[in-house]
Amino acid sequence: xxxxxxxxxxxxxxxxxxxxxxxxxxxxxxxxxxxxxxxxxxxxxxxxxxxxxxxxxxxxxxxxxxxxxxxxxxxxxxxxxxxxxxxxxxxxxxxxxxxxxxxxxxxxxxxxxxxxxxxxxxxxxxxxxxxxxxxxxxxxxxxxxxxxxxxxxxxxxxxxxxxxxxxxxxxxxxxxxxxxxxxxxxxxxxxxxxxxxxxxxxxxxxxxxxxxxxxxxxxxxxxxxxxxxxxxxxxxxxxxxxxxxxxxxxxxxxxxxxxxxxxxxxxxxxxxxxxxxxxxxxxxxxxxxxxxxxxxxxxxxxxxxxxxxxxxxxxxxxxxxxxxxxxxxxxxxxxxxxxxxxxxxxxxxxxxxxxx
Amino acid sequence: xxxxxxxxxxxxxxxxxxxxxxxxxxxxxxxxxxxxxxxxxxxxxxxxxxxxxxxxxxxxxxxxxxxxxxxxxxxxxxxxxxxxxxxxxxxxxxxxxxxxxxxxxxxxxxxxxxxxxxxxxxxxxxxxxxxxxxxxxxxxxxxxxxxxxxxxxxxxxxxxxxxxxxxxxxxxxxxxxxxxxxxxxxxxxxxxxxxxxxxxxxxxxxxxxxxxxxxxxxxxxxxxxxxxxxxxxxxxxxxxxxxxxxxxxxxxxxxxxxxxxxxxxxxxxxxxxxxxxxxxxxxxxxxxxxxxxxxxxxxxxxxxxxxxxxxxxxxxxxxxxxxxxxxxxxxxxxxxxxxxxxxxxxxxxxxxxxxx
Numbered sequence: 001x002x003x004x005x006x007x008x009x010x011x012x013x014x015x016x017x018x019x020x021x022x023x024x025x026x027x028x029x030x031x032x033x034x035x036x037x038x039x040x041x042x043x044x045x046x047x048x049x050x051x052x053x054x055x056x057x058x059x060x061x062x063x064x065x066x067x068x069x070x071x072x073x074x075x076x077x078x079x080x081x082x083x084x085x086x087x088x089x090x091x092x093x094x095x096x097x098x099x100x101x102x103x104x105x106x107x108x109x110x111x112x113x114x115x116x117x118x119x120x121x122x123x124x125x126x127x128x129x130x131x132x133x134x135x136x137x138x139x140x141x142x143x144x145x146x147x148x149x150x151x152x153x154x155x156x157x158x159x160x161x162x163x164x165x166x167x168x169x170x171x172x173x174x175x176x177x178x179x180x181x182x183x184x185x186x187x188x189x190x191x192x193x194x195x196x197x198x199x200x201x202x203x204x205x206x207x208x209x210x211x212x213x214x215x216x217x218x219x220x221x222x223x224x225x226x227x228x229x230x231x232x233x234x235x236x237x238x239x240x241x242x243x244x245x246x247x248x249x250x251x252x253x254x255x256x257x258x259x260x261x262x263x264x265x266x267x268x269x270x271x272x273x274x275x276x277x278x279x280x281x282x283x284x285x286x287x288x289x290x291x292x293x294x295x296x297x298x299x300x301x302x303x304x305x306x307x308x309x310x311x312x313x314x315x316x317x318x319x320x321x322x323x324x325x326x327x328x329x330x331x332x333x334x335x336x337x338x339x340x341x342x343x344x345x346x347x348x349x350x351x352x353x354x355x356x
Numbered sequence: 357x358x359x360x361x362x363x364x365x366x367x368x369x370x371x372x373x374x375x376x377x378x379x380x381x382x383x384x385x386x387x388x389x390x391x392x393x394x395x396x397x398x399x400x401x402x403x404x405x406x407x408x409x410x411x412x413x414x415x416x417x418x419x420x421x422x423x424x425x426x427x428x429x430x431x432x433x434x435x436x437x438x439x440x441x442x443x444x445x446x447x448x449x450x451x452x453x454x455x456x457x458x459x460x461x462x463x464x465x466x467x468x469x470x471x472x473x474x475x476x477x478x479x480x481x482x483x484x485x486x487x488x489x490x491x492x493x494x495x496x497x498x499x500x501x502x503x504x505x506x507x508x509x510x511x512x513x514x515x516x517x518x519x520x521x522x523x524x525x526x527x528x529x530x531x532x533x534x535x536x537x538x539x540x541x542x543x544x545x546x547x548x549x550x551x552x553x554x555x556x557x558x559x560x561x562x563x564x565x566x567x568x569x570x571x572x573x574x575x576x577x578x579x580x581x582x583x584x585x586x587x588x589x590x591x592x593x594x595x596x597x598x599x600x601x602x603x604x605x606x607x608x609x610x611x612x613x614x615x616x617x618x619x620x621x622x623x624x625x626x627x628x629x630x631x632x633x634x635x636x637x638x639x640x641x642x643x644x645x646x647x648x649x650x651x652x653x654x655x656x657x658x659x660x661x662x663x664x665x666x667x668x669x670x671x672x673x674x675x676x677x678x679x680x681x682x683x684x685x686x687x688x689x690x691x692x693x694x695x696x697x698x699x700x701x702x703x704x705x706x707x708x709x710x711x712x
Contacts, residue, residue: 028409030407034407035406035407049574050391050572050574050575051386051390051391051571051572051573051574052573052574053384053573053574054573054574080436080595080598080600081595081597083595083596083597083598084595084598086595087595107596114592114593215407216406216407217407217408217409217410217597217601218405218406218407218408218409218410218600218601218602219406219600219601219602220597220598220600236470237470239436239437239439239440239442239443239467240439240463241437241439241573241576242436242439242440242576244436244574244575244576244600244602244603245573245574245575246574246575246600246602247600
């Protein structure tokens with residue numbers, strides 16, 4: 001079986017098997033609360049803006065994001081989704097050396113390879129997915145930058161903030177940049193955001209995506225936060241009009257939806273607890289996730305069998321064959337609505353009953 | 357005075373002077389007929405798609421474009437506007453040598469510089485903007501690719517198709533790629549498109565933008581046509597989910613609007629004739645444009661003075677200070693509605709009366 005790079009592409013395979021039933025896609029990590037914006041607002045925005053070029057400097061938008069983040073607009077770069085932010089940062093370090101803490105989002109490595117960055121990897125500890133702090137620190141002097149995802153995709157785990165602080169201090173001694181992808185940071189408490197460390201640490205680069213929390217992956221909205229010279233260097237690498245006008249128009253109103261984010265977090269805390277207790281009762285290993293997805297493995301059976309069993313029961317999980325250090329041992333699931341999570345638990349019960 | 361890179365940014369300057377009056381922006385080259393699509397269609401598409409990731413391979417979309425163009429889907433790459441197509445092609449030739457036929461769209465050179473491409477320039481003939489064919493052919497053996505805009509921005513002129521054919525034949529002998537940006541090709545007869553030469557000439561790369569003809573620059577829609585190995589190499593350089601879902605959903609229905617394009621062409625032929633005869637009566641030099649914009653200069657006065665006179669009369673022209681070989685000598689104007697073109701002619705009459 002050929003495993004696709006991204007989870008959702010399994011639709012193509014599955015549709016061939018069963019076209020008549022509803023498929024639940026647990027492979028995509030987006031907020032099931034749906035967009036917090038009325039389609040009417042999007043439409044209203046569309047009328048005015050799709051017929052105009054976006055401002056090539058995105059100046060006003062950067063100002064608004066800066067205001068929201070407590071930063072100056074020249075410390076903000078708006079990007080064509082989080083993906084463009086990753087590739088711009090890689091381009092910024094082209095030909096140099098990077099460290100990637102694995103398993104993590106596969107696009108960091110792909111971006112590094114594209115820009116001839118020599119990549120070293122360190123692995124999270126087996127089973128617990130804890131941080132190999134000493135090992136990372138030891139390599140800081142040999143690399144120009146470190147890619148970290150926090151909360152981490154695909155494990156859902158959160159590295160301790162104090163360890164990040166200690167890493168930033170160490171990294172500064174060697175002039176090593178720390179790139180932290182906060183694509184899922186909206187799902188955890190505000191106090192976990194690292195925005196306030198942009199000013200004390202010019203070697204910190206934060207990547208943000210608005211795709212997951214606001215359930216609008218189709219619009220492509222992301223940004224990058226760092227000190228102004230880094231932002232200006234990244235901006236000089238960006239293609240013109242990279243961010244579409246709809247994204248540019250909608251971002252400010254999305255940032256204001258604080259109660260939506262609060263509601264999402266409350267729901268998530270409950271739902272994670274509910275899920276984890278049930279999954280453990282069924283003797284699955286579950287990662288200690290603090291965000292809207294988690295890793296799961298059955299200690300008794302290979303995940304490929306479980307994957308196919310789930311598929312036959314209309315559930316798409318995310319395989320982990322292309323995550324370094326996981327190599328297919330786990331499956332990743334998004335936290336979805338209670339009803340859908342219950343359906344998943346029931347299918348997993350059936351699996352346990354049938355397979356032992 | 358600091359001349360901005362793109363015309364529209366003058367709004368910022370002008371708004372400071374006069375905020376109460378309507379400003380006519382002749383600096384942006386988009387079709388004044390407006391989008392041929394009902395906003396309701398966009399909205400309908402939005403409902404379904406903004407909440408989903410675009411298919412990362414854009415396979416179905418490439419198939420639909422391929423069908424429209426008479427090419428296979430693996431000869432099509434969908435891009436985040438025409439701009440991404442330009443930058444991907446430059447990245448494909450990184451570190452090599454390119455020839456640019458100037459004056460032309462400034463992003464070719466910017467993209468080349470970004471990817472360490474050594475650039476040589478040849479200039480169109482003064483006044484007539486005719487092609488220096490022999491000079492281009494002479495340089496073919498020394499470069500890996502040639503950037504050509506056809507119809508050419510900013511002159512609006514169209515290089516003879518037979519000369520392009522002769523160039524392709526010569527270029528093939530040296531393994532030199534010919535990159536032709538057809539961003540404005542929809543404004544001229546179908547027979548001028550070079551799509552049919554993709555199969556006989558594997559060294560031909562065509563760049564397309566759907567921005568100008570369909571007046572939807574905010575959505576960012578472009579694509580690239582070439583033989584399959586080139587397309588596959590360009591695709592491997594593209595960031596994931598580069599094209600937003602709205603663009604992906606709308607492109608097929610836009611391609612079907614053939615009568616809209618026909619109507620646009622009929623209007624343009626009339627309007628260009630009307631404009632050129634009036635402008636010549638007023639003793640301006642006008643480029644022999646076949647598309648929806650033209651260059652104009654007053655042989656008696658420097659264009660900067662004319663630019664400011666127009667601005668005071670609520671007209672924004674596109675300065676040409678950053679076009680090689682023009683150096684500010686001309687101004688570029690979009691062909692707009694008859695009423696707006698009449699207003700322009702009247703302001704130019706006033707200029708002639710006052711300045712002689």
